[in-house]
Amino acid sequence: MTKSKKEIRKQQVEKLSNFAETPLKSTEDQTLLKNIMNSDLLSNCQSVGITSSLTYEVDTSGLIAQLWDLGKDVYLARANDNSERSQDFIYYSYMTKLTKSKFGVEEVSEPDAQINNDLDLIIVPGLAFALDSHQRLGFGGGYYDRFLAKHPGSKTVALVNSKMIFKTAAWKIEATDVPIQTIITPESILSK
Numbered sequence: 001m002t003k004s005k006k007e008i009r010k011q012q013v014e015k016l017s018n019f020a021e022t023p024l025k026s027t028e029d030q031t032l033l034k035n036i037m038n039s040d041l042l043s044n045c046q047s048v049g050i051t052s053s054l055t056y057e058v059d060t061s062g063l064i065a066q067l068w069d070l071g072k073d074v075y076l077a078r079a080n081d082n083s084e085r086s087q088d089f090i091y092y093s094y095m096t097k098l099t100k101s102k103f104g105v106e107e108v109s110e111p112d113a114q115i116n117n118d119l120d121l122i123i124v125p126g127l128a129f130a131l132d133s134h135q136r137l138g139f140g141g142g143y144y145d146r147f148l149a150k151h152p153g154s155k156t157v158a159l160v161n162s163k164m165i166f167k168t169a170a171w172k173i174e175a176t177d178v179p180i181q182t183i184i185t186p187e188s189i190l191s192k
């Protein structure tokens with residue numbers, strides 16, 4: 001059954017919020033972190049784009065710390081407050097101050113921070129992922145679809161917990177939806 005993105009989004013936020021109350025959520029976060037660290041995805045990458053996570057998303061804080069330890073350049077997504085719904089990736093070190101955005105995520109607030117939208121690897125957030133097509137359902141701003149269409153050179157990977165997994169997309173796919181190259185689940189690494 002194909003539903004609207006809006007319906008699946010609502011269903012997923014509910015499901016993921018409940019999951020975040022269980023101890024299995026952090027167990028899976030740790031497994032996903034271990035899986036990406038043990039993969040070869042980071043070996044040829046210097047610049048990595050990532051988001052700071054909401055409580056019901058996969059926790060990215062451990063991964064960011066490990067990226068710093070490896071000497072990678074970490075850039076944090078910042079949604080621009082304009083009608084184009086664009087986003088930029090801003091340099092993020094352990095010194096950088098963050099402030100909560102309207103949307104509730106921590107973003108770099110410093111106005112003169114360095115922007116880099118030409119990244120080696122982007123860790124893409126989402127609410128639901130289809131394992132067959134690698135399609136992704138996000139929060140509905142279209143920020144990542146727009147960004148990835150404009151920057152096709154970056155490798156893309158998503159960390160996907162058990163509640164985000166769909167065998168096949170249950171939502172309607174649009175022409176602008178950009179599939180994610182590598183999907184990491186607690187059990188596997190799937191590359192297209």
Ligand SMILES: Nc1nc2c(c(=O)[nH]1)N(C=O)[C@@H](CNc1ccc(C(=O)N[C@@H](CCC(=O)O)C(=O)O)cc1)CN2
Nearest residue numbers: 051052053054077079103105125138139140141143144
């Ligand atoms: N942790 C995290 N950071 C992230 C994202 C994410 O999914 N997770 N984003 C992934 O893209 C970007 C921000 N995404 C956003 C998505 C929607 C709205 C927003 O204003 N939504 C409107 C309703 C939009 C609509 O349905 O048309 C609202 O909440 O009022 C803002 C930012 C960048 N940072």
Ligand SMILES: Nc1ncnc2c1ncn2[C@@H]1O[C@H](COP(=O)(O)OP(=O)(O)OP(=O)(O)O)[C@@H](O)[C@H]1O
Nearest residue numbers: 005137138139140141142143144145146149174176
């Ligand atoms: N490259 C694009 N150009 C123009 N419009 C786009 C583009 N990509 C997405 N959109 C539009 O943006 C809106 C939101 O897209 P969608 O529902 O796929 O967001 P999402 O991927 O869930 O959100 P996000 O990327 O912010 O997490 C849709 O109306 C979609 O048609």
